[in-house]
Amino acid sequence: xxxxxxxxxxxxxxxxxxxxxxxxxxxxxxxxxxxxxxxxxxxxxxxxxxxxxxxxxxxxxxxxxxxxxxxxxxxxxxxxxxxxxxxxxxxxxxxxxxxxxxxxxxxxxxxxxxxxxxxxxxxxxxxxxxxxxxxxxxxxxxx
Numbered sequence: 001x002x003x004x005x006x007x008x009x010x011x012x013x014x015x016x017x018x019x020x021x022x023x024x025x026x027x028x029x030x031x032x033x034x035x036x037x038x039x040x041x042x043x044x045x046x047x048x049x050x051x052x053x054x055x056x057x058x059x060x061x062x063x064x065x066x067x068x069x070x071x072x073x074x075x076x077x078x079x080x081x082x083x084x085x086x087x088x089x090x091x092x093x094x095x096x097x098x099x100x101x102x103x104x105x106x107x108x109x110x111x112x113x114x115x116x117x118x119x120x121x122x123x124x125x126x127x128x129x130x131x132x133x134x135x136x137x138x139x140x141x142x143x
Contacts, residue, residue: 002026009036052127054114060127061110061134065103068137078103094140102137109134 003023005013011034015023026042034042052060065078072095074081082103084096113130116122125133 002028002030004030004034004042006036010034011036011042051124056127057110057114057130060131061106064131064134065106068102069099072099072139091140091142098137098139102135106134 001016001018002025003015003018004011004026005015005019005023011026011030011032014026014030014032018025030042033045035045036042062078069076069078069081072081074084078099081096082100084092085100087093087096110130113122113125113133117124
């Protein structure tokens with residue numbers, strides 16, 4: 001049998017002997033740092049994910065741009081999509097122009113928000129939160 005010393009609902013120590021009356025029996029899977037739940041069971045502490053880095057944000061945004069380009073049937077991705085601005089096909093040129101305008105707006109907004117975080121003007125968003133804040137493309141009407 002294993003016993004734990006629980007201080008303020010956190011397992012402080014584990015022993016194979018009941019050192020004192022306030023040590024409680026625990027299962028083999030309980031270790032120091034575990035949390036005691038109100039019902040007397042124990043659970044592993046939740047590890048907080050590290051805050052995203054600038055590289056994490058940039059990668060997530062670039063992935064969004066790539067996915068958007070591919071969703072419009074530009075399989076070579078965002079860079080290739082942007083080259084269609086000079087296409088002789090007016091429909092493709094208009095679509096590429098809308099993409100480039102959106103891409104620029106996305107990056108401008110993202111960097112403004114990250115600068116606001118560094119300046120203490122806003123809380124740091126998760127990747128999902130920042131992606132949800134980004135503007136959506138305004139595609140031209142299809143003919």
